[in-house]
Amino acid sequence: MKNPFNLSIKSPCQENFQKFTPTAKGGFCGSCEKEVVDFTKMTSNEIIAFFKAKETQNVCGRFNNNQLKTYSPTPKRKKLSFISAFGLACLSLFSFGTAQAQNTSKTSDSSDKNNSKVLQESQESNITVEGTVTDGELPLPGVNIVLQGTTVGTSSDFDGNFTFPQKLKKGDILVFSYLGMKSQKLVINDKNSASSVALQVMMEGDTCIIMGKVATKEVYKSKRN
Structure with missing residues (x-):
């Protein structure tokens, strides 16, 4: 369209x-x-x-x-003219020669950093999150619980209890949503971060x-x- x-x-x-x-x-x-x-x-x-x-x-x-x-x-941007495109191509070729010399010396360092980063992330993703969702008094069954930015999630059972299906790391955000209630975001710091979550009744008509x-x-x- x-x-x-x-x-x-x-x-x-x-x-x-x-x-x-x-x-x-x-x-x-x-x-x-x-x-x-x-x-x-x-x-x-x-x-x-x-x-x-x-x-x-x-x-x-x-x-x-x-x-x-x-x-x-x-709206889509207009296509570059032939002269502009040719100029950019020449500039890219000139830059490539300089960048290639710089990247050669940095390859080994960046590889080591990436490997250590992957290892650190795998070690941090070891928090099992479980808890109970209520309306402040009674348990809420069927609450959607999703890891922000993904489609990974679960829902609370008849007693409002849940266990997230994958291990999380510190700083991950869980989004709790339920029809008629305000959605709530919760930052994970440890395994007890979501031990007790109370949702509030949604009063605003614009949501x-x-x-x-x-x-x-x-x-x-x-x-x-």
């Missing part, structure tokens, strides 16, 4: 997303037998990229209501989550503007 486009959900779905079978992009709805894409964790650029690459006539999605708006894709079949409509602009 080259033009700006608007996203909307004309008929919100009443199914419980928390009960869907988890998938790589969201969850699988057994009622309509379709994957529901979870857009609530996507940025505007990620949403634009998704709808530029996908056929969107039959996409079902889960959005924060402030994500249902008009998106304006970033309401809406789910259903996505309607996309291109917004055309006059060439004179």
